[in-house]
Structure formats: structure tokens, C-alpha cells
Amino acid sequence: MEALYFGCLAGGVMFALISVVFGDWIGDALGGVFDAVSFEFLQPIVLAGMVTVFGGAGILIERYAGLSPALGILASTLCALASGLLLYFAYVKPMRGSENSVGYSMNDLVGKIGEITVPVPEKGYGEVMVHMGGSGNTLHTAFSFDGDWIPSGVRVVVVDISEGTLGVSELEKQKKGLE
Known part of the structure; x- marks a missing residue:
């Protein structure tokens, strides 16, 4: 044995x-x-x-x-x-x-809150930083969903995604419209 x-x-x-x-x-x-x-x-x-x-x-x-x-x-x-x-x-x-992924889909960004890092003109592109929770912050090209100029430092919400570019709208403007 x-x-x-x-x-x-x-x-x-x-x-x-x-x-x-x-x-x-x-x-x-x-x-x-x-x-x-x-x-x-x-x-x-x-x-x-x-x-x-x-x-x-x-x-x-x-x-x-x-x-x-x-x-x-x-x-x-x-x-x-x-x-x-x-x-x-x-x-x-x-x-x-405990297996986690830091990957995300572009569609996951809709509804997320971000901050403009490069001003977004009425007709053109700027940049937005979106906080993704555990995976940190991510920077994306952004356009103004409403067609308004959005300065740097303004908090925005991601409303739409078009061809890999985020359509954003000012967060405060969205809150005022709900009241």
C-alpha cells in the first residue's frame, strides 16, 4: 500500500x-x-x-x-x-x-457623466473624459448633441454615439429641462 x-x-x-x-x-x-x-x-x-x-x-x-x-x-x-x-x-x-474585465463597449457610455477637456464647438469636435468606475477614466472625441458650444470643465451626459464619437449635452441643461 x-x-x-x-x-x-x-x-x-x-x-x-x-x-x-x-x-x-x-x-x-x-x-x-x-x-x-x-x-x-x-x-x-x-x-x-x-x-x-x-x-x-x-x-x-x-x-x-x-x-x-x-x-x-x-x-x-x-x-x-x-x-x-x-x-x-x-x-x-x-x-x-473575482474575474473582472476592464473592457467596455461604446454603447456602455450612453448615460454616463463626463467632463469636457477640450471645448466642443457648435459644429465640430472636442474631447470628453468619462469615468468608467473600476477601469478609470477614458477620453473620447465628442460633438455637441444640442448644437451648443460647450466650454472645458463643464459636466456633460453622453446622449448618443455616432460613428465612434460621443454626442454629449450639458448636464445642468438636462437637469433644468426635467424640473
């Missing part, structure tokens, strides 16, 4: 080392071939951790607990399952929820 435990321990450690060094290359080569049969819990990191813990726990239990081989396998399996659950719920699942 000790050979099985050492094999699992060595195999788990080797898998961890190989996946750290060559993980991206292997993932690209396989191209998602296992996506159709994957379960959310059965992530490679969880499985490798469980195999490694099974081997390590088996060695320790066999040497120091004095249990029969059947009880040793059962205890090692329980340790592996517990470590897999802990690894999944403490590491894998929180990391999956």
Missing part, C-alpha cells in the same frame, strides 16, 4: 510542478477538449490536491496510526475529500467570482 501512497504523492507534486511551468501550453494544446465532460467541482487543481493529500495522508496513517489497510485507505480518502472541498470552497470558487 505504501507504494500506492508514494505514487499518489509523487504524481500530485509532479502534476503541480508541470502545471505551473507548462500549464498555459498544455491548455492551448488541448483546446478545451475536456469542457464537455467537466463538472464545476472537478477542477484540475482540486483533483491534483486531492490525489496529493490522499498519498501524503496514506503514508502518515500507515506509518503512525496503526490502522488496518482498509481503514487506512478509508481515512486517506476522507482526508482527500475534505481537502478537495476546502480547496474548492476556499480558493477555486472565490477566484472564479
Whole structure:
């Protein structure tokens, strides 16, 4: 039994080392071939951790607990399952929820508040800085949606997008129209 435990321990450690060094290359080569049969819990990191813990726990239990081989396998399996659950719920699942993107679509800008950085003439183009939350500020070419001159420093709202250019209107003018 000790050979099985050492094999699992060595195999788990080797898998961890190989996946750290060559993980991206292997993932690209396989191209998602296992996506159709994957379960959310059965992530490679969880499985490798469980195999490694099974081997390590088996060695320790066999040497120091004095249990029969059947009880040793059962205890090692329980340790592996517990470590897999802990690894999944403490590491894998929180990391999956933390994936964020700083990308945005131009259509996401409609309704956003910005500030004019380069004055916008009645018939022409200026520049507006729009705050995008976590991804910071973004600068875009802007035209006056209402056909009015908008000086620098004025807060505006993005009303329209035409050919990659933001149509903006003064924010205070919009508020006055609502009252």
C-alpha cells in the first residue's frame, strides 16, 4: 500500500510542478477538449490536491496510526475529500467570482457623466473624459448633441454615439429641462 501512497504523492507534486511551468501550453494544446465532460467541482487543481493529500495522508496513517489497510485507505480518502472541498470552497470558487474585465463597449457610455477637456464647438469636435468606475477614466472625441458650444470643465451626459464619437449635452441643461 505504501507504494500506492508514494505514487499518489509523487504524481500530485509532479502534476503541480508541470502545471505551473507548462500549464498555459498544455491548455492551448488541448483546446478545451475536456469542457464537455467537466463538472464545476472537478477542477484540475482540486483533483491534483486531492490525489496529493490522499498519498501524503496514506503514508502518515500507515506509518503512525496503526490502522488496518482498509481503514487506512478509508481515512486517506476522507482526508482527500475534505481537502478537495476546502480547496474548492476556499480558493477555486472565490477566484472564479473575482474575474473582472476592464473592457467596455461604446454603447456602455450612453448615460454616463463626463467632463469636457477640450471645448466642443457648435459644429465640430472636442474631447470628453468619462469615468468608467473600476477601469478609470477614458477620453473620447465628442460633438455637441444640442448644437451648443460647450466650454472645458463643464459636466456633460453622453446622449448618443455616432460613428465612434460621443454626442454629449450639458448636464445642468438636462437637469433644468426635467424640473
